[in-house]
């Protein structure tokens with residue numbers, strides 16, 4: 383196809399952008415929805431200073447970028463620069479050969495067979511964290527799942543060698559650094575102020591303290607004779623093609639990246655799933671029935687996970703409606719085209735996973751919570767469903783996250799009844815799609 387220089391994406395003016403800026407700062411999703419409804423599956427948003435972003439809710443276009451022609455697309459500077467300055471260069475934040483070398487090395491640590499060795503420990507963390515659920519009173523459940531998800535990643539890496547104090551310190555730093563990054567991205571015009579007042583350096587120093595904790599743990603492990611069969615053992619044993627191992631500095635960056643990528647996404651998904659269950663009592667009863675069946679047949683955790691098909695469908699449907707990674711961004715290295723649309727070199731593309739997952743052309747009753755749709759083997763949902771991305775940069779922790787979430791739902795619904803709730807679910811879209819005021823009530827099951 384011949385490419386012209388003409389911009390064919392309908393344009394949303396800078397004026398309209400400015401007029402809605404306050405509302406966009408709070409929650410940009412209604413603004414995006416209004417533009418998609420007006421212009422179709424694509425629009426170019428003029429954000430000033432000669433810059434624009436192309437917003438897309440076309441699943442084929444996303445497959446083209448992530449799979450068919452992925453070589454021509456890189457991540458935007460949000461991950462490769464803004465995030466990387468805190469957590470370094472590793473899987474999430476690097477590109478090209480550097481990324482590929484790391485992915486090849488780390489991938490085996492996340493194979494199903496390897497993850498199965500972690501399940502007992504993951505389940506123990508879940509059981510312990512669920513004790514924090516308060517009975518017969520309303521409370522925000524997000525912090526419980528947030529701790530649960532962080533502990534799971536940390537303990538999968540370090541088994542029980544890490545103290546509670548160190549764990550808290552790592553979690554606090556991970557969280558407040560992400561908050562700083564949100565500020566930087568939301569208020570780019572204050573970048574000079576953040577630098578001048580030392581805020582950015584303060585957070586870089588905090589992350590350096592986390593690196594010190596991690597370095598101590600890694601050194602201890604290297605000196606130890608004991609095999610733990612956790613992720614750290616595998617990462618330390620892993621060899622590049624030339625037979626060498628990962629350097630400590632690189633290993634610490636990768637660990638920081640697993641913390642950042644693995645805990646908030648999972649806690650968001652668990653919270654939204656819990657909120658949806660509270661609003662759908664029939665679903666809760668079906669989950670309970672399935673738990674009884676699954677547990678009757680075996681006490682093998684991997685078999686529970688395999689047999690909990692309905693629970694898996696509930697989580698999948700929850701991530702369709704509330705995808706934690708609600709945007710995927712890419713920039714094309716060379717000029718390109720998709721169908722009739724020209725993409726000049728270095729176009730900023732923002733795929734709204736949130737809108738693709740609710741597109742009326744792809745989904746029947748897109749706004750309704752219907753877990754059964756994921757039980758239908760005949761329907762190939764993967765074509766329009768991207769909770770973990772797609773292609774070679776697809777989430778490396780997707781199975782880890784699914785196992786953890788299924789075990790959490792099994793343990794939670796077996797122990798507690800989530801009291802029915804009728805008010806709408808509230809969201810807070812930041813770097814990830816977060817729940818807002820996820821206040822629920824639990825009762826002990828009789």
Ligand code: HEM
Pocket residue numbers: 457473474475485535639640643644645647648651705706707710711768769770771772774775776777778779780782783
């Ligand atoms: C429900 C939970 C999770 C969701 C929804 C999620 C979603 C995603 C998505 C959409 C991507 C691709 C981003 C892109 O292409 O721009 C990604 C990448 C990644 N995720 Fe996850 N993730 C989850 C859990 C986890 C966990 C538990 C871990 C690790 C313990 C993890 C580690 C990573 C890493 C390292 C990458 C970068 C992979 C690469 O570029 O090679 N994620 N995740």
